[in-house]
Amino acid sequence: MKTSRRHFLHHVMVVGAGMAPALILSRAARAADEKVSESDPTAKSLGYVEDATRVDKARFPAYAAGQRCGTCSLFQGKSGDAWGGCVLFGAKLVASGGWCSSYTNS
Ligand code: SF4
Numbered sequence: 001m002k003t004s005r006r007h008f009l010h011h012v013m014v015v016g017a018g019m020a021p022a023l024i025l026s027r028a029a030r031a032a033d034e035k036v037s038e039s040d041p042t043a044k045s046l047g048y049v050e051d052a053t054r055v056d057k058a059r060f061p062a063y064a065a066g067q068r069c070g071t072c073s074l075f076q077g078k079s080g081d082a083w084g085g086c087v088l089f090g091a092k093l094v095a096s097g098g099w100c101s102s103y104t105n106s
Contacts, residue, residue: 035083036092043100046088052099060101070096073104 036043038050047060052068069075069086075094077084083093088102 034092036086036089036094042089046100046102048094048098048100050095050098052097055099062101063099063103067099067103067105068096069094069098071105073106074102
C-alpha cells in the first residue's frame with residue numbers, strides 16, 4: 001500500500017497533536033519541581049538558605065532560632081513536606097527547613 005503525502009502529513013499532525021498535552025504537562029511538572037537556588041538573585045537579596053541553621057545572623061539579626069520556611073505564613077507546602085511553594089518564588093520550591101528575611105508567622 002502506497003501512503004500519500006497528504007495521508008502521511010495528516011498522520012504526523014494527529015500524532016503530534018496527541019503528544020502536545022503530554023509535553024506541556026511534563027514541562028509544567030518540571031517547572032513545579034524546580035527548587036530555588038541560593039544563588040538566585042531574589043534568593044540572595046532575601047538571604048534565602050536551604051538550611052535555616054546557616055542564616056547569616058550578622059546580616060539578619062531579626063532571625064530567631066526555630067524560624068523556618070515550614071512555619072512561615074508564606075509557605076505553600078503541606079505540613080511535613082520537605083519542599084513547598086512560597087508566595088515570593090512563584091512556581092519554584094523552597095526547603096521546609098530553609099529561611100529568608102521575609103519570614104513571617106502571623
Ligand atoms: S517567605 Fe517564608 S517560606 Fe518563603 S522563603 Fe522566606 S521564610 Fe521561606
